[in-house]
Amino acid sequence: MSENRARHMFPGGNTSLGFFSYYDYILPQEQANRIYVIKGGPGTGKSRFMKKIAHEMLSRGYRVEFMHCSSDSDSLDAILIQDLKVAMMDGTAPHVIDPKHPGVVDEILNFGAFWNEEGIKKHKNEIFEDSREISRLFSRAYGYLGAAHGIYQQSASIYARALDRGKLNRLILGLEKELFAGTESTGEPGRERSLFASAITPEGYVNYLDSLLNLGTVYQIRGDMGSGEEEILVRLRNRALTCGYDVEGFYCALNPRKLEHLIIPGLDAAITTSNTYHHCNTGATRTIDMMDLMDPGLLKRHQSELEENRTVFDGVMSVALGSIRQAKENHDRLEKYYIPYMDFKAMDACCQEILHCLTEKGSEQ
Numbered sequence: 001m002s003e004n005r006a007r008h009m010f011p012g013g014n015t016s017l018g019f020f021s022y023y024d025y026i027l028p029q030e031q032a033n034r035i036y037v038i039k040g041g042p043g044t045g046k047s048r049f050m051k052k053i054a055h056e057m058l059s060r061g062y063r064v065e066f067m068h069c070s071s072d073s074d075s076l077d078a079i080l081i082q083d084l085k086v087a088m089m090d091g092t093a094p095h096v097i098d099p100k101h102p103g104v105v106d107e108i109l110n111f112g113a114f115w116n117e118e119g120i121k122k123h124k125n126e127i128f129e130d131s132r133e134i135s136r137l138f139s140r141a142y143g144y145l146g147a148a149h150g151i152y153q154q155s156a157s158i159y160a161r162a163l164d165r166g167k168l169n170r171l172i173l174g175l176e177k178e179l180f181a182g183t184e185s186t187g188e189p190g191r192e193r194s195l196f197a198s199a200i201t202p203e204g205y206v207n208y209l210d211s212l213l214n215l216g217t218v219y220q221i222r223g224d225m226g227s228g229e230e231e232i233l234v235r236l237r238n239r240a241l242t243c244g245y246d247v248e249g250f251y252c253a254l255n256p257r258k259l260e261h262l263i264i265p266g267l268d269a270a271i272t273t274s275n276t277y278h279h280c281n282t283g284a285t286r287t288i289d290m291m292d293l294m295d296p297g298l299l300k301r302h303q304s305e306l307e308e309n310r311t312v313f314d315g316v317m318s319v320a321l322g323s324i325r326q327a328k329e330n331h332d333r334l335e336k337y338y339i340p341y342m343d344f345k346a347m348d349a350c351c352q353e354i355l356h357c358l359t360e361k362g363s364e365q
Helices: 048-058 116-119 123-163 165-180 232-243 296-301 303-335 346-363
Strands: 006-009 014-015 018-021 034-039 064-069 072-081 086-090 106-110 192-195 198-201 202-207 216-223 245-253 259-264 269-274 286-289
Touching: 014 123, 014 198, 018 123, 034 048, 048 072, 048 346, 072 198, 116 198, 123 296, 123 303, 165 232, 165 296, 198 303, 232 245, 232 259, 232 269, 296 303
Parallel strands: 006 064, 034 086, 034 106, 192 245, 216 269, 216 286
Antiparallel strands: 014 018, 064 072, 072 086, 198 202, 245 259, 259 269
16 A cells, blocks of 8 residues: 555535534544544634644654545544544534543533634624525525435436346456455454545535545446446445455445445555546556446437436536535635634644644654
């Protein structure tokens, strides 16, 4: 595996099921040395704080995961310092997090201690109004994302009929033979870590695949909207787990139950899917085209329907993205009611204290 100390991903997403969180997989409680939970408000410097910690620890040689916000991909919702088993998370809505084992694992960082409450109260009416509008816009976006998923399912049903399942099964068996050749089961079940490599954001479709697929073996599966590549990933994941390998599963930004990318660290291997909405520039060891497994005659008969589905899908997604973009504009305005009343110098002092604690943890290892 090549050196890759900085990895980027999303712990939650704007999906057809609403806001969907995989926060519990950032760092499971039983594996953690410390989880810092930040409580604060918009514009109170949570992301800025985490970025300072993350970049400083990265500069010291630690492996760091940057967990981005799906409602603003330039902001962070969490960081993980892998070598220290220390995480820091934004614990405010919509991803409300409360300490599960306070004092043992969890520690609250109260950013309310750094603000001037009287100054913020002057904008009470504006804060309430913008907060309501943000909720309305996200509700609208999620409705359209749900509609987009329904259209996606229409195309998926056509591809399911066109798919030659014999060819698919032979392909999967061949991939299993290649990936697991010479390996033996550990006798213990593997564990899956679930997250998102991509997200539906105000900036459009954003993915961080290039930071995740720096591995010795990368199989890239090319497909179309709903062309069935998930079955390959699920079969390979299940085989890896049965053999005792831990895996990282990265799920679809639209349908958070659908496996889209799979990493098996113990095999230095990844299986990724590529389509119009997400692709990566990492060189693939092998490329598989799902269209090679399809009945071309059936697809030709339904070509106009598939094209219409794509056109309608893109239109519905455009409306959803527009609503998410508007929600961010309102959120940016909301931040302006807090920023002037924050004591960022005191916050920076807190940041230095935590860095000192992390340095001590590092020296203990």
